[in-house]
Amino acid sequence: MTIDQVQREIIEEFTLFDDWMDKYNHLIDLSKTLPEIDSKYKTEDNLIKGCQSKVWLHSEYSDGKVYFYADSDAIITKGIIAILIRVMSGRRPEELVNADLFFIDEIGLRENLSPTRANGLAAMVKQMKMYALAYQTKEQKKSK
Amino acid sequence: MSFDVKKIREDFPILQREIYNKPLVYFDNAATTQKPRQVIEAMEHVYSRINSNIHRGVHFLSDRCTEEFERSREMVAGFINAAHSHEVIFTAGTTASINLAAFSFGETFVGEGDEIIVSAMEHHSNLVPWQMLCGRKKAKLKIIPLNEKGELLVEEFEKLISARTKLVTLSHVSNAIGTRHPVEKVIELAHKKDIPVLIDGAQSIQHEVIDVQKMDADFFVFSGHKVYGPTGIGVFYGKEKWLEKMMPYQGGGEMISRVTLEKTSYNRLPFKFEAGTPNYVGAIGLAAALQYLRETGMENIIAYERELTDYGVSKLSEIDNLRLVGTPRERTSVLSFLIDDIHPYDAGMVIDKMGVAVRTGNHCAEPLMDFFKIRGTIRASVVFYNTKKEIDILCDAIEKVKQMFY
Secondary structure (H helix, E strand, O other), rough: HHHHHHHHHHHHHHHOOOOHHHHHHHHHHHHHOOOOOOOHHHOOOOOOOOOOOOEEEEEEEEEEEEEEEEOOHHHHHHHHHHHHHHHHEEEOOHHHHHHOOHHHOOOOHHHHHHHHOOOOOHHHOOOOOOOHHHHHHHHHHHHH | OOOOOHHHHHHOOHOOOOOOOOEEOOOOOOOOOOOOHHHHHHHHHHHHHHOOOOOOOOHHHHHHHHHHHHEEEEHHHOOOOOOOOOHEEEEOOHHHHHHHHHHHHHHHOOOOOOOOEEEOOHHHHOOOHHHHHHHHOOOOEEEOOEEOOOEEEEHHHHHHHOEEEEEEEEEOOOOOOOOOOOOOHHHHHHOOOOOOOEEOOOOOOOOOOOHHHHOOEEEEEEHHHHHHHOOOOOOOOOOEHHHHOOOOOOOHHOEEEEEOOOOOOEOOOOOOHOOOOOHHHHHHHHHHHHHHHHHHHHHHHHHHHHHHHHHHHHHHHHHOEEEEEOOOEEEEOOEEEEEEEOOOHHHHHHHHOEEEOOOOEEEOHHHHHHOOOOOOOEEEEEEOOOOOHHHHHHHHHHHHHHHHOO
16 A cells, blocks of 8 residues: 555544544554564664653664654554554655655644644654655665 | 632633633643733733834833833832832843843853852753853852752752852742742841842742842842733843842843943943843733732732642542642642653643643753653643632543543
């Protein structure tokens, strides 16, 4: 599936929820599905600076694809991370660099991504794209 | 005079609105307070009737505006009982006032090896400017420690005073946990050694009667927006004897007496410290806020807020697995707490959806959070337009948080 297809799938899933409580409960459920990340990746370097909840993001590159591993100390943030990873992980760098994450607005997570919410999420999307760009640049150098 | 909270609430337009189809419950007062229509109207009056740059103008509007601006200064001076209105300097807020102090006092009186004393529970605004000063001057910052309740250890403070101590700077009330510090005692001890004291009144000006002469503070600072006034206006009060000696902070118009290309002589107080066009609209709005408090009666406000704070402490204490962070004997307005091991951010997200505005995080007091070994708290801060019913709504919201995260 393309990034856009996955996004549309997620939007579809979220239409099932009428109110914020269902939505939050869903995010809490999703937080439990997020695989534990190795504690060695919970480093200061991998920490995305946010005022309130901490987010650690680690990336790996293999067979031309970028894989993301992330965690947070706050549960709702963790649920949002689970969605982001579903959309972003295991993709070619060029897909990620050009990705338009329209699902964030559609499922009503914009408020969670605004800088004022300070949960490091806007920074997380940016960081994911930065990793992708770095891997892409490395590939291009190799092929020259 | 009697105190009618229902009537008070009618004066605050924003309190009439709903959030997520629920009546707004505003408990983020320590961050900023809401404004009565009297303040909004005072500012509208300036812009729609008398707006003109103040001082030096020879025309009618400039005269009128100057007059109202200077009357606002007198209003502030009266409200904190300053000996002279020229001891009241208008700034952009508490942070600007403390930066002014750190620069002007620091450049004039602090040298290499000198010492400044602060507490371990300051807002970053009353810590970072002093760290910067100490960095510039190779001076030393000494820290007053606290106990597990979140109270200052005054006897330890006494031991920190040395022949090199140049200034003590301390918050009146902790923004993060609500401890009301024994500033009178600290000032008395410091003055025995002729050391001046700066009191950060950002969290006290709206909750108690401030008398800078009785308190004998050398400097007292606060923000307009935390005392029902507009944002972008604040006060730096200093005793004349210090202000006369301190060098100006910023150069520019208004603060000068005579300028040649080589040299400038400075204007008299208070203008020496007010470079550029001051926020006269903000100052006039602030005066309207103080007038509103005066008419409501500070003694009524204090009694009501005490009752509300005590009610909040007792209701929150009844909740299972809720822990109040900071349990000082003297508490002002602030209720800081944690619900079991639920992240304050998670809790805040749910409480918000119940129409209740609280603050979560470290409250710009990271060293204090480090002391308690926590990542932050949930903070509700009450003022005189809040009600017991609203505290009950907060308690319901907390129950909802527990339901969702357990």
